[in-house]
Amino acid sequence: MKKITIEPISRLEGEGKIEIFLNEEGDVVEAFFQVVELRGFEKFCEGRPVEEMPRITPRICGVCPGAHHIASTKAMDAVFDVKPPAVATKIRELFYCAHILSSHILHFYFLAAPDLVVGSAADPAKRNILGVIEAVGLDIGKKVIIARKYAQEIQKTIGGKATHPVFGLPGGISKPLLEEERKQIEEMARFLVEFSKFSLEFFDNLISNKKEIADLITGDIYRHETYYMGMVDKDNKVNFYDGDIRVVNQEGKEVAKFKPKQYLDYIEERVEPWSYLKFPYLKSVGWRGLVDGKESGVYRVNSLARLNVADGMATPFAQEAYGKMFHILGEKPSHATLAFNWARLVEIMYAAERLLELATDGEITSKEVRIIPQGIVGEGLGCVEAPRGTLFHHYWADKEGIITKVNLIVATGQNNAGICMSIKKAAQSLIKKGEVNQGLLNMVEMAFRAYDPCLACATHTLSGQMPLQIILRDLHGNIIKKLSR
Amino acid sequence: MKLKLAVGLGSTCSGCDIAILDLAEKVLDLVEAAEIVFWPTAMDFKLKELEGLEDGEIDLGLYHGTVRTSQQEHMAHLLREKSKALMAFGSCACFGGIPGLCNLTSKEEIFRAAYKDTPSTVNPDFITPQTEVRVGDFVLTLPELHQDGKALPLVVDVDYFLPGCPPAVELIEKLFPYLSLMQGGELPPKGTVIASDKTLCDECPLNRENKSISRMVRVHELIPDPKICLLEQGILCMGPATRGGCGASCIKVLMPCRGCMGPPPGVKDQGARMIAAIASILAVSDEKELPEEEVVRLVNGIKDPAGTFYRFTLPVALLNKKMREDK
Amino acid sequence: MGDFEPKIIGFCCNWCAYAGADLAGINRIQYPSNLRMIRVMCSGSVDPEHILEAFREGADGVFIGGCHLGDCHYMTGNYKTMRKVMLIKSLLPQLGLEPERLKLAWVSAAEGQRFAQVVTNFTEEIRRLGPNPWKGIEK
Numbered sequence: 001m002k003k004i005t006i007e008p009i010s011r012l013e014g015e016g017k018i019e020i021f022l023n024e025e026g027d028v029v030e031a032f033f034q035v036v037e038l039r040g041f042e043k044f045c046e047g048r049p050v051e052e053m054p055r056i057t058p059r060i061c062g063v064c065p066g067a068h069h070i071a072s073t074k075a076m077d078a079v080f081d082v083k084p085p086a087v088a089t090k091i092r093e094l095f096y097c098a099h100i101l102s103s104h105i106l107h108f109y110f111l112a113a114p115d116l117v118v119g120s121a122a123d124p125a126k127r128n129i130l131g132v133i134e135a136v137g138l139d140i141g142k143k144v145i146i147a148r149k150y151a152q153e154i155q156k157t158i159g160g161k162a163t164h165p166v167f168g169l170p171g172g173i174s175k176p177l178l179e180e181e182r183k184q185i186e187e188m189a190r191f192l193v194e195f196s197k198f199s200l201e202f203f204d205n206l207i208s209n210k211k212e213i214a215d216l217i218t219g220d221i222y223r224h225e226t227y228y229m230g231m232v233d234k235d236n237k238v239n240f241y242d243g244d245i246r247v248v249n250q251e252g253k254e255v256a257k258f259k260p261k262q263y264l265d266y267i268e269e270r271v272e273p274w275s276y277l278k279f280p281y282l283k284s285v286g287w288r289g290l291v292d293g294k295e296s297g298v299y300r301v302n303s304l305a306r307l308n309v310a311d312g313m314a315t316p317f318a319q320e321a322y323g324k325m326f327h328i329l330g331e332k333p334s335h336a337t338l339a340f341n342w343a344r345l346v347e348i349m350y351a352a353e354r355l356l357e358l359a360t361d362g363e364i365t366s367k368e369v370r371i372i373p374q375g376i377v378g379e380g381l382g383c384v385e386a387p388r389g390t391l392f393h394h395y396w397a398d399k400e401g402i403i404t405k406v407n408l409i410v411a412t413g414q415n416n417a418g419i420c421m422s423i424k425k426a427a428q429s430l431i432k433k434g435e436v437n438q439g440l441l442n443m444v445e446m447a448f449r450a451y452d453p454c455l456a457c458a459t460h461t462l463s464g465q466m467p468l469q470i471i472l473r474d475l476h477g478n479i480i481k482k483l484s485r
Numbered sequence: 486m487k488l489k490l491a492v493g494l495g496s497t498c499s500g501c502d503i504a505i506l507d508l509a510e511k512v513l514d515l516v517e518a519a520e521i522v523f524w525p526t527a528m529d530f531k532l533k534e535l536e537g538l539e540d541g542e543i544d545l546g547l548y549h550g551t552v553r554t555s556q557q558e559h560m561a562h563l564l565r566e567k568s569k570a571l572m573a574f575g576s577c578a579c580f581g582g583i584p585g586l587c588n589l590t591s592k593e594e595i596f597r598a599a600y601k602d603t604p605s606t607v608n609p610d611f612i613t614p615q616t617e618v619r620v621g622d623f624v625l626t627l628p629e630l631h632q633d634g635k636a637l638p639l640v641v642d643v644d645y646f647l648p649g650c651p652p653a654v655e656l657i658e659k660l661f662p663y664l665s666l667m668q669g670g671e672l673p674p675k676g677t678v679i680a681s682d683k684t685l686c687d688e689c690p691l692n693r694e695n696k697s698i699s700r701m702v703r704v705h706e707l708i709p710d711p712k713i714c715l716l717e718q719g720i721l722c723m724g725p726a727t728r729g730g731c732g733a734s735c736i737k738v739l740m741p742c743r744g745c746m747g748p749p750p751g752v753k754d755q756g757a758r759m760i761a762a763i764a765s766i767l768a769v770s771d772e773k774e775l776p777e778e779e780v781v782r783l784v785n786g787i788k789d790p791a792g793t794f795y796r797f798t799l800p801v802a803l804l805n806k807k808m809r810e811d812k
Numbered sequence: 813m814g815d816f817e818p819k820i821i822g823f824c825c826n827w828c829a830y831a832g833a834d835l836a837g838i839n840r841i842q843y844p845s846n847l848r849m850i851r852v853m854c855s856g857s858v859d860p861e862h863i864l865e866a867f868r869e870g871a872d873g874v875f876i877g878g879c880h881l882g883d884c885h886y887m888t889g890n891y892k893t894m895r896k897v898m899l900i901k902s903l904l905p906q907l908g909l910e911p912e913r914l915k916l917a918w919v920s921a922a923e924g925q926r927f928a929q930v931v932t933n934f935t936e937e938i939r940r941l942g943p944n945p946w947k948g949i950e951k
Contacts (some may be wrong), residue, residue: 001622007532010525013499015556021623030621036556036628038614042603043595044586044623047906051705055743056796059583062500062651080705094527110506110527124529130516162507163500163651165737171706174739208687231633268607271600273618274625310650321730363764370708394604401703402788407603442529456498487919589906695863756903757860764895772891773882784898791906808908808945 001029002434006441009448011111011128014455018444020427026434031427033420033448035277041460042406050079050397054168060410061457063106065164066099066155067386067411068457070241071393073168074183078172078261078380079397080373087366088172090358093241094185095158095165095383097355101192101241102151102162103387104303104344104351105475107452108199109144112341115446116206116213121439140202147195150188154355157181172370179365189356193317198320198348203345207328216244218329221429222337222447224421225250225292226301227282229414230306231260231385237308238350239316246309247282247469250294252333254309256284260383263392268297273464277458280414290421299419301389302451303343308333315357318350337422340450376401388454412458415451422447488667489655490519491535492574493494493524493564496584496634496669501575502549503528504651510660519544526657535563537623543568544667549575551584551800552635556628570588572645578637579648580747583704585634586797588806589791592632636800646678650745650797653731657681684749685742688729693717697770698763701786704741715741716766721787723794725750726759745797754803756794765788806811818938821866822847822931823876825855828920829877837925843928844935847875855879855916856889860896863914866933870947873913873933873938880918890918910941 006018015037021030041060048056056070058065070092077084084092092380110129114122118131126134133141152162157167158177167174177185207214216222229247233239236246245263247256256266270287281287281297288296299305307326313319325342326332358364382393389411396405424446430440492502506527508515511546521528522543523535546568552558565571573579574754581588587595600606600613616629631737645663647656659679666673681687693714700719715736716722728749736741748755768775768783787793795802826902830851836843852858855878866874876893884890893916895903901911917930 003623008525010529010531011527013502013526015525019623019625030623032620032623032625034625034627037496037549037554038599038630039553039584040587040590040595040599043590043598047589047789048792049703051703052743052789052792055740056583059498059500062498062503065498065500065614076705091657098615103658106503114529128528133513144507145512148506152507154736158738160740161734162644163503164737166740175711264604267605269605271608271612271614273612273615274612274620274627276627280605295667372708373705407605417729465697493819546875752861754864755862757864760860760896760899760903764892764899769888769891772888777894780895780897784895784902787899787902789906790899790903795901803861803868804907804909804946806908 002026002299004436004441006445008249011114011445011449013061014453014458016455018423020073020444022431022434025432026432028424028428028431031273031424031444033423034275035416035455035459037455038276038459039456042408045403045406048403050395050401050403051076051170052176053393053395053403055164055166057421058164060460061454062163063454064099064103064386064388064411064457066096066159066162067384067391068393069159069165069383069440070096071384071386073170074382075380075383075395076168076170076394078382079377079395081375081377082171082371082373084153084172085366085368085371087363088369089160090361090364091173091177091369092161092168094355094358094364095155095167096241096353097358098151100351100387101348101355102148102155103153104348105144105148107387108341108344108348111452112449115442115449116341120443120446121437124291124442127442143198150191154185154188155408157185169370171373174370176367176369177365178216181366182359186356186359188354189359192352193356196345196352197317199345199348203342217336217338217342221426222422222450223335224337224418224425225335226296226418227255228308228333229283229299229301229390231311231383231390232310233314235314236311238310238347239314240351241251242384243384245390247299247332248309250333251337252308260392261381263381263383263409268471269409275416277413277416277455279416280409281417290417290424292421298421299414300418301411301414302340303347303390304334304340306385307343307346308452313346313350315350317353317354318346319348336445337450340452345454386457388412388452389414407446408460411459412451412454415453416458419448419451419453420448486668488519488664489542490521491523491543491546491564492521493523493546493548493560494525495548495561495578495637496553497550497577499526500651504575504649504654504657507654508657514661518661518668525692530537534580536568537668538567540566541569545568545664546571547574548572548637551577551582552631552637552640553584554628554630558631558640561637561640570644571641572647573637574623574647575652575798576648576745577648579646580798581634581636582650582797585636585798585800586792586796588633590807591809631774633806634800639800645673645677648678648680648728648745648747651729653734655705655732656730678728678750680728680746682750683729685724685727685729685731685733685746689714689724691715691735691736695770696766699770699782700769703788709739711739721793723759725762726755726794742797743793747798756790756802759794816939816943818846818872818935819870819934820847820875820938821871822849822877823852823855823858823862824849824877825879826827826851826853828879828883829855829917829920829927832877832919832923832927839924841928843931846935846936847931849875854884854886854889855893856884856886858893858896860900863900867909867913867944868946870944872941872944873915873934874933876916877919877927878916880920883920908916908945912937913941913944923940
């Protein structure tokens with residue numbers, strides 16, 4: 001049996017490898033997406049004062065620290081049973097829109113675009129942001145860099161730092177917004193609205209001019225029919241900051257809607273011995289393996305999933321882009337994994353419009369941004385849509401406010417099954433008769449890249465000691481024999 | 486002459502990669518000066534290509550992340566081998582970082598929490614990730630997780646340090662003159678730390694007046710006066726025991742420093758320095774009259790000393806882990 | 813545990829505790845030789861780094877002897893000592909060390925008998941606690 005290893009996987013956040021096994025004829029029998037890192041936040045956060053969690057948990061991930069910070073801050077409000085003043089909530093959401101923009105712009109242009117613009121089989125030395133800038137020209141390149149810079153600036157102004165922000169507190173935020181800061185943010189928001197429109201146009205041109213990309217998106221190689229999960233507001237529109245969790249099936253029918261704190265009734269996690277990353281799945285459906293379909297509890301999160309579960313977008317240009325995308329894809333829900341990249345641009349549009357809405361809100365420079373909590377309940381959950389999917393921070397604290405237990409369900413983890421399935425299908429579709437080259441292997445990597453994975457997030461957990469144990473399993477995962485030393 | 490640059494990863498959150506990209510337009514200047522030959526987060530070069538380089542072929546290697554697994558340790562040695570100069574980039578590489586807090590727990594407890602006890606995990610057979618496992622006809626491997634988190638200098642010889650979690654863009658920009666030096670064939674002095682030579686207090690915008698703390702409060706218990714030193718107001722701030730250079734970003738939004746830039750020059754143990762700093766100003770304006778119980782009460786107001794004084798630097802502290810019989 | 817001989821590092825201030833130890837010596841008052849004494853000018857000059865380093869090097873116990881409050885030769889040094897010791901004591905359990913391994917005592921130059929008593933009691937306490945787990949751990 002021949003084995004091909006892709007190591008390390010690239011143009012994503014985190015550490016992983018892909019192992020592809022070929023039979024005698026050179027066809028792919030099996031492929032594994034293995035996450036090779038882990039750290040242990042859920043354990044080493046025990047003993048920490050709960051109000052420090054919004055400053056510790058962002059270190060789970062430097063690409064989406066804003067998501068962890070906001071989820072953690074919301075969990076704080078619950079732990080102390082305190083409702084922040086309305087302006088604090090608005091400023092948190094203002095920050096958060098900038099965060100979504102920053103993360104999505106990074107992913108689309110720096111991590112995904114090299115495959116779409118430079119070419120999936122292009123020279124690896126050119127398949128990166130520099131190659132993209134070379135292909136599209138310095139003007140557009142600079143526009144992208146400035147857009148991302150503005151999104152980071154806004155987060156820094158409000159949050160202290162863009163990477164690992166510090167401003168969230170139980171009961172509000174640490175500092176009000178000054179008028180001169182608001183003005184700068186408004187100006188940058190206007191730029192970002194225009195930039196979002198440009199990005200959607202850019203993508204339109206891409207699929208119009210490059211038939212192979214359009215075919216890849218709508219084709220079979222990267223198609224999976226799974227359940228989808230995302231956060232929606234009371235009108236069932238996509239919302240990143242707050243709302244209920246909605247799950248739809250392969251036909252788009254709602255099969256669950258719940259308040260985030262009920263998540264344990266809906267989500268379970270499974271462990272495999274060949275990856276440090278666990279596999280969340282729908283409790284009501286159950287685990288049937290890494291397979292598509294109604295009988296399998298595999299569900300997906302992140303941009304396309306959010307658009308799949310929602311009835312629309314809450315802002316006009318985003319709504320237009322949403323409608324156009326599904327029209328061209330020809331189905332809703334869309335099961336075209338590469339369309340996650342497209343959906344991300346629709347979300348950029350929404351985030352920019354919402355950013356501008358909040359930046360021009362009459363209340364946004366009010367001074368009362370905090371109230372002091374009066375007591376402590378001890379258990380609390382904070383949930384947001386991270387750029388990469390639904391994020392749950394669940395804390396338990398004692399009456400001194402010291403953390404006793406933590407449970408985190410992190411966005412990318414919920415796409416673990418989806419990523420594994422996508423890798424395998426792509427490998428099986430692309431590699432035949434032993435014919436392998438770096439371009440084809442990159443196209444296998446594109447199967448995970450569409451999910452914009454964040455493996456540091458996903459593997460916040462730590463497994464600790466690994467005594468050597470050999471577990472013999474059949475292809476269905478049933479244990480035949482266990483040997484250990 | 487274009488330099489060769491490489492970025493290797495330990496147990497990282499990738500905030501350091503983002504920090505490099507936060508150079509914004511100056512990234513284009515960076516790639517003018519240097520050819521990046523390995524950077525998994527942003528580029529497609531694979532491990533074999535890095536292994537295939539000549540020893541010392543890379544002019545400057547940047548390593549970020551704590552050293553936690555056998556693979557990350559291998560990367561540390563590999564990058565050291567292939568680089569003329571190696572820089573510990575970011576607080577995890579310099580001091581161990583927040584993942585270093587794993588040194589306060591034990592492997593068994595961590596194991597149990599992640600793969601058994603968390604309420605959403607369903608794992609009745611207590612299956613755990615293995616360094617080697619056979620799945621049907623296939624043998625799969627994973628790197629081994631080490632006992633403790635290590636900072637890079639404890640694993641390989643490190644030439645330069647750029648601390649911060651993540652490093653401030655203003656400090657990363659200071660790399661450019663170093664790259665110019667290297668282009669001229671010179672190497673900056675070994676041991677250089679790209680940061681301020683003073684503590685954070687030196688660049689803090691708040692006013693220090695009283696130099697005596699009369700109470701200790703937690704960050705959510707007080708809305709501070711935005712003009713006065715937070716530590717004086719009773720909010721624990723690591724400023725006096727932390728190297729400056731970050732621009733006091735946290736203070737600017739009225740949140741206390743948590744020490745991510747590591748200890749000031751000449752200080753071996755950041756926690757020890759903070760303890761000395763607090764002791765010199767804790768209720769000292771009336772120290773002669775204050776009963777001992779009051780001092781005890783004030784000290785007990787500081788929750789979680791290990792996680793506060795050593796949040797970023799535990800792996801390089803004098804006592805750098807919780808000692809257990811089984812460690 | 814029978815043959816465990818505690819190794820204790822003692823920082824004693826020149827003006828009070830060290831003089832008290834001297835007095836004990838002059839009067840031939842016995843106290844265990846487990847204490848290795850380091851004379852400092854003021855207990856307040858003992859840096860927390862010295863204490864932590866002593867534990868890191870394998871000291872089973874660390875003793876600090878200073879002047880009674882109000883009697884410090886440098887006026888207020890010992891008030892700082894008290895604060896440092898309390899802070900370190902709150903840190904030690906998180907690192908797996910018993911806070912009882914660190915002892916602060918006020919002993920005047922005239923209290924030779926008391927010095928001997930305090931050190932004897934502390935040595936027994938450390939003997940009961942057992943060896944420092946950091947002994948022999950490679951750097």
